Amino acid sequence: MDDVDLQLLKLAQDGFELTERPYRALGERLGISEEEVMARLENLQQEGVVRRIAATIGHRALGIVANAMIVWKVPAERVQEAGETFAAAEEVTHCYERAAAPDWPYNLYTMVHSRSREECLRIADLLSQASGIKEYHVLFSEKEYKKTSARI
Incomplete structure (x- = not known):
C-alpha cells in the first residue's frame, strides 16, 4: 500500500459523492484517473483491506x-x-x-x-x-x- 492508496482510503471512508461517476470524482481529488481509482480499490479489496463498497443505511x-x-x-x-x-x-x-x-x-x-x-x-x-x-x-x-x- 502506498500513499495514494492511503489517501484514497481516507476519502472513501467518508463516502462517495452521489454523482454519475463517483470514481472519477475521487480520482479528480487525488490527481489520478477513474480507472486507477477502480484498479486500486479492487486491489485493496483483494488484499482484504477493503471489505466491500456499499451504501450505509439509516x-x-x-x-x-x-x-x-x-x-x-x-x-x-x-x-x-x-x-x-x-x-x-x-x-x-x-x-x-x-x-x-x-x-x-x-x-x-x-x-x-x-x-x-x-x-x-x-x-x-x-x-x-x-x-x-x-x-x-x-x-x-x-x-x-x-x-x-x-x-x-
Missing part, C-alpha cells in the same frame, strides 16, 4: 429501532461452535468472543437489530435453540451516543 429511518446486545455464557470448549452458529444467522450483525471477568461470566457477544424489542427477544430465543446455549441476557440500547466504523 436503519432508524426504516423503522428498525430496537438494538440488542445478547451476551452469552458459553463453555470454553463450545465457543468456536456457538460463535459460528451465531455468525451464520442473518439477524446477527456482530459476533465477538471476549474474555469473561470474575463478576461477568459472558464470553460471546452478538448484536441484533429489529423493529421491536419483542422481535429481538424472539431472535435471541431462536439463537439459543440453534446453539443449545441457555445462559444469556438481552441488553437493549437505551440511547446511541456514537456509532462509527473504525477510521484511518
